[in-house]
Amino acid sequence: xxxDTVSMTGWGRTAPTTALRFRPRTYEEAAVAVTGRGPRGVVxxxxxxxxxxxxxxxxxxxxxMTGLDRVHAVDAVGGVVACDAGVSLHRLIEALxxxxxxxxxxxxxxxxxxxxxxxxxxxxTGHRTAGSFTRHVRSLELLTADGSVRRVxxxxxxxxxxxxxxxxxxxxxxxxxSLLPVTTSLMSVDTERAADLDAALAxxxxxxxxxxxxxxDLMARGRATGRAVLIRGxxxxxxxxxxxxxRTALAFRxxxxxxxxxxxxxxxLGRAPAALLGELRFRGxxxxxxxxxxxxxxxxxxxxxxxxxxxxxxxxxxxxxQCAVGDGQEEVLHRIVQRLxxxxxxxxxxVLQRLGAGGPGWLSFPVPGWSxxxxxxxxxxxxxxxxxxxxxxTAAAGGRVCLAKDARMRPSAPAAMYPRLPDFRALRGELDPxxxxxxxxxxxxxx
Amino acid sequence: MKNAFGAPQSLLVLGGTSEIGLATARRLIARRTRVxxxxxxxxxxxxxxxxxxxxxxxxxxxxxxxxxxxxxxEEVLGKVFxxxxxxxxxxxxxxxxxxxxxxxxxxxxxxxxxxxxxxAVCAGLVCAGALQAQGHGSLVxxxxxxxxRARRADFIYGSSKAGLDAFAQGLGDALHGTGVHxxxxxxxAVRTRPARRGESPLVTTPxxxxxxxxxxxxxRSETVWxxxxxxxxxxxxxxxxxxxxxxxxxx
Numbered sequence: 001x002x003x004d005t006v007s008m009t010g011w012g013r014t015a016p017t018t019a020l021r022f023r024p025r026t027y028e029e030a031a032v033a034v035t036g037r038g039p040r041g042v043v044x045x046x047x048x049x050x051x052x053x054x055x056x057x058x059x060x061x062x063x064x065m066t067g068l069d070r071v072h073a074v075d076a077v078g079g080v081v082a083c084d085a086g087v088s089l090h091r092l093i094e095a096l097x098x099x100x101x102x103x104x105x106x107x108x109x110x111x112x113x114x115x116x117x118x119x120x121x122x123x124x125t126g127h128r129t130a131g132s133f134t135r136h137v138r139s140l141e142l143l144t145a146d147g148s149v150r151r152v153x154x155x156x157x158x159x160x161x162x163x164x165x166x167x168x169x170x171x172x173x174x175x176x177x178s179l180l181p182v183t184t185s186l187m188s189v190d191t192e193r194a195a196d197l198d199a200a201l202a203x204x205x206x207x208x209x210x211x212x213x214x215x216x217d218l219m220a221r222g223r224a225t226g227r228a229v230l231i232r233g234x235x236x237x238x239x240x241x242x243x244x245x246x247r248t249a250l251a252f253r254x255x256x257x258x259x260x261x262x263x264x265x266x267x268x269l270g271r272a273p274a275a276l277l278g279e280l281r282f283r284g285x286x287x288x289x290x291x292x293x294x295x296x297x298x299x300x301x302x303x304x305x306x307x308x309x310x311x312x313x314x315x316x317x318x319x320x321x322q323c324a325v326g327d328g329q330e331e332v333l334h335r336i337v338q339r340l341x342x343x344x345x346x347x348x349x350x351v352l353q354r355l356g357a358g359g360p361g362w363l364s365f366p367v368p369g370w371s372x373x374x375x376x377x378x379x380x381x382x383x384x385x386x387x388x389x390x391x392x393x394t395a396a397a398g399g400r401v402c403l404a405k406d407a408r409m410r411p412s413a414p415a416a417m418y419p420r421l422p423d424f425r426a427l428r429g430e431l432d433p434x435x436x437x438x439x440x441x442x443x444x445x446x447x
Numbered sequence: 448m449k450n451a452f453g454a455p456q457s458l459l460v461l462g463g464t465s466e467i468g469l470a471t472a473r474r475l476i477a478r479r480t481r482v483x484x485x486x487x488x489x490x491x492x493x494x495x496x497x498x499x500x501x502x503x504x505x506x507x508x509x510x511x512x513x514x515x516x517x518x519x520x521e522e523v524l525g526k527v528f529x530x531x532x533x534x535x536x537x538x539x540x541x542x543x544x545x546x547x548x549x550x551x552x553x554x555x556x557x558x559x560x561x562x563x564x565x566x567a568v569c570a571g572l573v574c575a576g577a578l579q580a581q582g583h584g585s586l587v588x589x590x591x592x593x594x595x596r597a598r599r600a601d602f603i604y605g606s607s608k609a610g611l612d613a614f615a616q617g618l619g620d621a622l623h624g625t626g627v628h629x630x631x632x633x634x635x636a637v638r639t640r641p642a643r644r645g646e647s648p649l650v651t652t653p654x655x656x657x658x659x660x661x662x663x664x665x666x667r668s669e670t671v672w673x674x675x676x677x678x679x680x681x682x683x684x685x686x687x688x689x690x691x692x693x694x695x696x697x698x
Binding site for chain 1: 448479481581582625627
C-alpha cells in the first residue's frame with residue numbers, strides 16, 4: 001500500500017488541505033489504514049468529484065479507494081452486479097452495457113466511484129422515476145472504526161445513515177447494485193425551448209420522459225430571465241433502429257477531447273463567455289426537435305468528454321450550488337434566478353430538474369419537488385453573501401442545499417435543512433465514539 | 448475550516464490590540480469567524496478589544512502573550528492550538544519605535560528589532576509548525592512597505608520589517624504544498640484617522656488593510672500591497688540610484 005502526503009481539493013479546486021493518503025489494494029490494507037489513523041481521523045476518497053471538501057481531511061488520513069477496483073460478479077440474467085467501492089461508474093458502464101444492462105441512476109459524470117455515489121447518494125436527471133443511487137443498492141460492506149467489516153442492507157439505520165452519509169459512518173468497501181435493462185446504448189432525445197423560467201417549470205411539470213432536465217441560461221435578463229432548453233431522453237429499444245445500426249446497438253465508445261492544460265488563467269469563464277454560451281445553447285436548440293438519436297455518453301455525460309474541465313475556471317476554482325425545494329415553492333427558484341440574472345453572475349452548467357420521492361438516507365439530498373444547480377467562479381466578489389442568502393431562502397421554504405457539493409455553508413444551516421441530522425449524529429456517536437471518520441466538511445459544518 | 452472563499456472559522460490574532468488586527472477580525476466575524484483569540488500583553492486595552500468583538504457575536508478569548516519573550520511562545524501558542532483548529536493566524540504585533548531617539552539609544556532600537564523580527568520569527572515558526580500539523584490554515588504576516596527599501600527616516604523599523612518580510616516569504620515557500628498558506632501583507636503608511644486632503648494616495652487605513660487581507664484570503668494571494676498601486680511604486684523606488692534616493696522627500 002503506497003502512502004504519501006498530498007494536498008487535495010474537491011472538484012471545485014477551492015480550500016486545499018493536506019493529508020496522508022493511503023492507497024489500499026485489498027480490504028485488509030484499507031482496514032490497516034483505518035485502524036492506524038492518527039488523532040485527526042480518516043475519510044475515504046474516490047475520484048475526487050465532490051465539488052467541496054467532503055473527501056478531504058486536513059492533517060489526518062485519506063483512504064484513496066480507487067485501487068480497490070474489481071468487479072466481482074455480474075448476474076447478466078437478473079441484472080445485479082457486485083463490485084468494489086473504488087470501481088468507477090465509467091468502468092461499470094463499460095463492462096455492463098454490452099451485456100444489455102445500464103446503471104439505473106447516472107449522475108452528470110461517470111467518473112465517480114460506486115462508494116462515492118453511495119456516500120453522496122447521487123441522483124440523475126431521471127430522479128422523478130428512478131430515485132437516487134442508493135435506492136438500487138441491495139447491500140454494501142462497511143469498514144467501521146474498529147477495523148471490522150459489516151454487511152449493511154437497506155431498511156436498517158446504518159444503511160440510512162450511510163446512504164448519503166458523506167463517508168462519515170465508515171469506509172464502503174463493496175456494494176451490490178441492481179441494474180436497468182437496455183437494448184441499445186442510444187437515447188432518443190427531444191429538445192424544446194422554454195422562453196422563460198415559468199415556461200421551463202411548466203415544461204418539466206408536465207413530465208412524461210424517463211430523463212428530463214432544463215439547461216437554464218442564467219445570464220438572460222428581462223423577459224427572458226430563466227429561459228431554458230428542455231431536454232428529454234428515453235432509452236431507444238433495439239427494434240426502433242435501422243438494421244445496420246442494430247449490429248452495434250450496445251456499443252459504448254465515448255469520445256474524448258485533449259485534456260485542459262494544467263494552468264488556465266483566472267477569469268477565462270467570465271461574463272462574456274457565459275452569456276455567449278447561453279445564447280448559443282438557446283439559439284442552437286431549435287424550437288422543438290424530437291427523436292434525435294444520441295449516444296448514452298453524450299446524453300448523460302457531455303462534460304466527461306473534456307478531461308479536467310474544472311481547470312477552465314482558473315486557479316481560483318469554482319463553487320457549485322445545488323438546492324432543492326418542494327412543489328409550490330417555485331417562488332424561491334424565481335427569486336434565485338432573478339438575483340443571479342440581475343447581478344450578471346457568470347453561472348455555468350445551470351440545470352433545473354424535477355425530483356421524485358426522496359430516498360431513506362438521513363443526509364440524502366433529494367426531496368420531492370425541484371432542484372436547481374449551477375456553478376460560479378469562487379473569485380466573484382460578494383458571492384459568499386449571495387449564496388448565504390439563497391441558503392436562507394431555501395431553508396425557509398423547507399428545502400435543502402446539497403452537502404456533497406458544499407464548500408461554503410454556514411455551520412448552522414444544515415440543521416434547519418436536514419431534519420434527520422440529530423439521528424445521524426446520534427448513530428455516529430454510538431458507532432464511532434472517537435470520531436474516527438472525519439472530513440473537512442464534517443469539521444466545517446460540525447456534522 | 449476555511450470555506451471556499453478563504454473565510455476562516457477560527458482566528459488567532461498575535462498582537463491583539465493592533466488596529467489592523469481588530470479591523471480584520473471585525474470583517475471576518477461578519478463572514479464566518481466564530482472563535483477569535485486575541486493574544487497580547489494583558490492590559491485593559493486588550494480586554495476592551497475583546498469586548499468589542501464579543502458584541503459582534505463572536506466567542507472571544509484573550510491569551511497572555513509577549514513577543515519579547517520568545518521562550519514562552521511554544522508553551523503559550525501550543526496551548527492555543529491544543530484547544531482546537533485555528534484556521535488563520537494573523538501576526539500583527541510590531542512597534543514603530545522612535546527613529547531619532549533609537550539612533551541615540553541603541554537599546555531602544557534593539558527592542559524594535561526584537562519585537563518586529565526576533566519575536567515574529569519565533570511566533571511565526573511555532574504557528575507554522577502547528578498549522579502544518581493540522582494540515583490547513585493561513586498565516587498572515589503584517590510586514591510593511593517600509594521594509595522594501597530602507598529609508599533615512601525609519602531604517603531601524605524598516606530593517607526589522609525587511610527581515611520579517613524575507614523570513615515570511617521563505618516560510619511561505621517552505622510550507623508550499625503542506626496545506627498552509629502564508630500571506631505577506633505590505634501596507635504603506637497606515638493612518639488611523641481619515642486621510643486629509645492633499646495627502647499622499649499611498650497612505651492607507653487599518654480598514655483598507657483589513658479589506659485587502661480578506662480579499663487576499665479569498666484569492667489565496669502570497670503578497671498583498673495596500674493600497675495596490677504601492678506595488679508599482681515600490682518596484683520603481685528599488686531602482687532609484689542611492690544618491691538620488693537619499694535626497695527623496697520623506698513622507
